[in-house]
Amino acid sequence: MSKQLMKGCEAVAEAAVRAGCRFFAGYPITPQNEIPEYMSSRLPEVGGTFVQGESEIASINMVYGASATGTRAMTSSSSPGISLKTEGISYLAGALLPAVIVNVSRGGPGLGSIQPAQSDYLQATKAPGHGGFHTLVFAPSTLQEAVDLTYEAFDYAERDRCPVMILMDGCLGSIMESVSLPAMKDPAEFEETKWAVGYNGQSRPTRIITSIYPELVLENNNKARVETYARWAKEDAKAEELLLDDAQYVVVAYGIAARVAKQAVLALRAKGIKIGMIRPITLYPFPKQSFAKLNSANVKAIIDIEMTIPAQMEEDIALATHCAIPIHSYGRSGGNLLDDDGVRQAIEKIVGGEA
């Protein structure tokens, strides 16, 4: 299929429709409004349902309801709106329901800034709601990757009956680039979801969707989560590795920051500096395998580049490297964007031992 220039939010929305998403509920907030706007006209075209909820909380609970019927369902918001949805995300996790949640993140904390930022790493990876659970967290870096990961996210969500989060910042939401879109899936051809409300085959009792359980059941569900998360760590962690073989310095960055960082890494390589890069594609599970390859005898320092202050991914890097390699960080926040010169100069300073 030929490539077309699309806006990030719209590309992600179209990818969701093609993945079989037939229900979307959301509430407006900058910079993700183009997702609900697109869905409001696109979903009716394919027999789907779009609802602008009266609030974020109502919207995530509508997604809960739609998902309970076996319908592929999605919501999107931006940072403060995601905070409001966290109760519902926890209920989805508790009820073992699949859903895709897109966070087109902006500056924070608080109402923060409408400009792009990567300030929601900790929320997405550590506590996307109360109760001690995780979602898969995908962090695309280009629009093509955003399209591909959103398309796959629905399959992952259904496979493990859990919410999956796409964490992309406001830059990726509003940027336009060429993408090729994946094939349209027909929900009528999906395997029947035997866990869904309304499934009545095989003389089994009607399933009841709930997120409150007798103690024994709840603990067993939580024990099953331990196994699921271990499997994710082993099988589903993804990262892009660049020029690591002889690297004395390793830049770590995800999403939009990774693109700015990659440009800097290539420029510094051209100057003869032995520098490489790890770009986590899944933030949860964190791609520890890529860090296990680093030899602390060779790597002098890790440089964590994020579009937020203070750095948030640093803790996961420290865990993944058993604190064996010094970590420096550089970021911008408050609606100030990372830029090529700023990132390159910051890395040069660290490499030169000035920082």
Add this chain to the structure above:
Amino acid sequence: MKNILIISGSGGQGVMSIGITFAQSAVKAEKFATFMPLYGPEQRGGSAKCTVIVSDEEIISPLPSKCDTLIAMNEQSLKKFLGELAPGGTLIINSSRVTSPVNREDLRIISLPADDIALKVGSAKIANVPMIGAFLGYTNALDSEIFLNTLTEKFASKPPQIIEMNQQAFQEGFAVGQAAKANA
């Protein structure tokens, strides 16, 4: 070849729409393109800026620190974004709205009364078109035919005089750009 362009002005001056049309044209010409908008919460009147990168190779970072060309549609945007224009860069000014002198010696400056041109051809709303015309006339960043085709497709559902008006506005700007190139 890689060209980094910033188009800036106030909301309502067509900064975003002309940037998108340029990026779409570049994709049609089988180049790589990124369009990155930045604006405040205002619907009209606030500052509007977009960065368009067009390149023969894949674009890694869409967040450059400096641009090769700055189009300034008004005084406020010139002041705000002049610092982002690289030394030796090209500054294209809408002289209908920018009256104060530019205090940098290291630039090539192309000046055209875009509002007046737009009004003359029939609509004050299309001052963005002569500005991009001057850019393409001066830089060869893209074949002007491809751009005009994209512009024409965009207005396909509108009366033919709209297309004619836009083409005329484009040609006037393009001529200014070409003349500047001849004198360079």
